[in-house]
Amino acid sequence: MGNQEQDTDASTARDRLRLLMTEFTTPARTDTSPRRTTPTPQAPVDLGVLDYTMKAAREIAALTYAAVPDADPPPADAAGVYQWAYEQTAQSGIEHRIARDTTVHRQALEHAIEMGDEDVLGREPCPGCACWSLFWQADLGKAICVNRNCVDLLGRPTTWTLRQLASRYVAAKYAARRNAT
Structure with missing residues (x-):
């Protein structure tokens, strides 16, 4: 994969994670009752989002x-x-680079969904029919094709994990690069 594609993939994931960390860590105020005389103590940040961002960073570091x-x-x-992961693994074997790129793309999708931007899946073609017909199904934790x-085989709509979508996306990029040379 070329440097421009790496920079784009890494910067998309980085920007989404940074947005999560800066804009989505403020805890939601749950009690707006003016009658309460003593404030309910809250953590200064949304610990769920903080845990999520740290887990994502640890996964990339471990990989x-x-x-x-x-x-x-x-x-x-x-x-x-x-960016650190791309710099450190630039000379790694193809398997490691594909795993890195797949994880980065999957996390970029996860970050968008975590922020409530489920429309990001509309920019991913369905692996089954190649249509732009994917929607997030939160209760399944998967993308569903509405075509x-x-x-x-049972006549139900196809569903895809974010890992499957990321794997297909990265495989197509590497195939295009291989076929271009």
Whole structure:
């Protein structure tokens, strides 16, 4: 994959994670009752979002160390872990780079969904029918294709995990690069 594509993939994930960290860590105020005389103590940040962002950064760091055991330490800024991972694994084998790119793309999709931007799946073609007909199904934790002709063996709409979508996306990028040379 070329540097421009890497920069785009890494910056998309980085920007979405940074947005989560800056805009979505403020806890939602649940009690707006003016009658309460003593304030209910709350954490200064939304701990669920903070845990989510740290888990994402740890996953990228672990994947990087699996490819390059003597890699430099990751940056303190969780959002900076993506650029760090690309820099540290630039000379890794193709399998490690594909795994890295797949994880980064999957996380970029996850970050968007975590922020409530489920429309991001509309920019992913359905692996089953190649239509732009994917929608997020939160209760399943999967993307669902709404094309009536794209069904599984039981006649139900096809569903795809974010990992499957990311894997297809990265495989197509690597195939295009391989075929271009």
